[in-house]
Amino acid sequence: MGGFVVARACGLPSLTALLLRMPELSRCHRGMLAGHPPLIVRRCLPTRFVVPRCSSGQSTSAPHSTVPTSAGFGPKIKFCPACGGSTEQRIPSGEEKPRAICTSCGLVHYQNPKMVVGCLVTYEDKVLLCKRSIEPSYGLWTLPAGYMELGESAVEGAIRETWEEATAMVEVEAPFAQLDIPRIGQSYILFRARLRTLDFSPGVESLECTLFHIDEIPFDQIAFSSVAVALKYYVEDYKAGKFKVHHGVIDKQAGASPSDPSGFVVRNHICF
Ligand SMILES: [Zn+2]
CATH class of the missing domain: 2.20.70.10 (Ubiquitin Ligase Nedd4; Chain: W;)
Structure with missing residues (x-):
C-alpha cells in the first residue's frame, strides 16, 4: 500500500535516524525525511510519527505531524x-x-481503544442509513456499526452489525475508512458493502432504515462524527468516479456531543 509508515521509538536520540534505517521506506520517503528537520524523541516518551504520503498520494486536510499518543482518560x-x-x-x-x-x-x-466496525451499505446511487432508537444520538441517522466482538473478524462484525441494525444482507466489497478518535478511545473500521436484496427493516436499535440518494443524505442529522466523515468521503469518491480507502484522525472538542457537526476536526487524512 505504501501510504504511510508509523514508527514507535523510546529513548532514541533521533527518530529520523531510526526511520531512515527502516527497510520498508521508499526512496521518496527517504528523500523527504532527509530534508526534514531532525526529529528528537524525548526519552521514554513513546511517539508516533507519520511519514507523509509520496507526491502520488493525496492529502485533503491538515498536514501530517508528530502526534503524541493519547492516554489518561476514560x-x-x-x-x-x-x-x-x-x-x-x-x-x-x-x-x-x-x-x-x-x-x-x-x-x-x-486499557486500550475499542474497535467499532460497520458497513457503508450502498445500492445503486443510494446509501443505507439507520435512525437510532437508542441513546446516544436517539433519532439521528447512522451507518450500521457497533463494537467488534471477541472471536470475530472486522468484516464478520460489520456484517453482523448490519444484520442486527437493518436486517440487511450485504456483500462486503472493500475496506473504505479507518478513523481513529483518540479522545474517546475508539477506532472505526468501515467497509463498503453492496446490498444483496432490498429486503431490509429496522432492527431493535433502529427506528427506521432508509436508502438515501447521495445528494439527499441528511448531513444535519447524523449521529456521530465518524459517520459524517465517512459519508462525506463516500459522496466525494462517488462523484469523482473512484472509491478510495481513507484513514483519518478525528479530534473531538472536549464536551462536544457525538453528533455536533462543529465539535471535531479531521487531521492526517490520507487516502489511496
Ligand atoms: Zn488481582
Missing part, C-alpha cells in the same frame, strides 16, 4: 477482573504510563 479499572482485589494506578517497571495494578495479585490491567 473510566479507570477499580477492581481486578482476575481476583476482585482493588487496584492502584502505578507505573509498572519498565513502562512509562500509569496502569491499574492489582494490590492483591499484582496483575497489570491495560
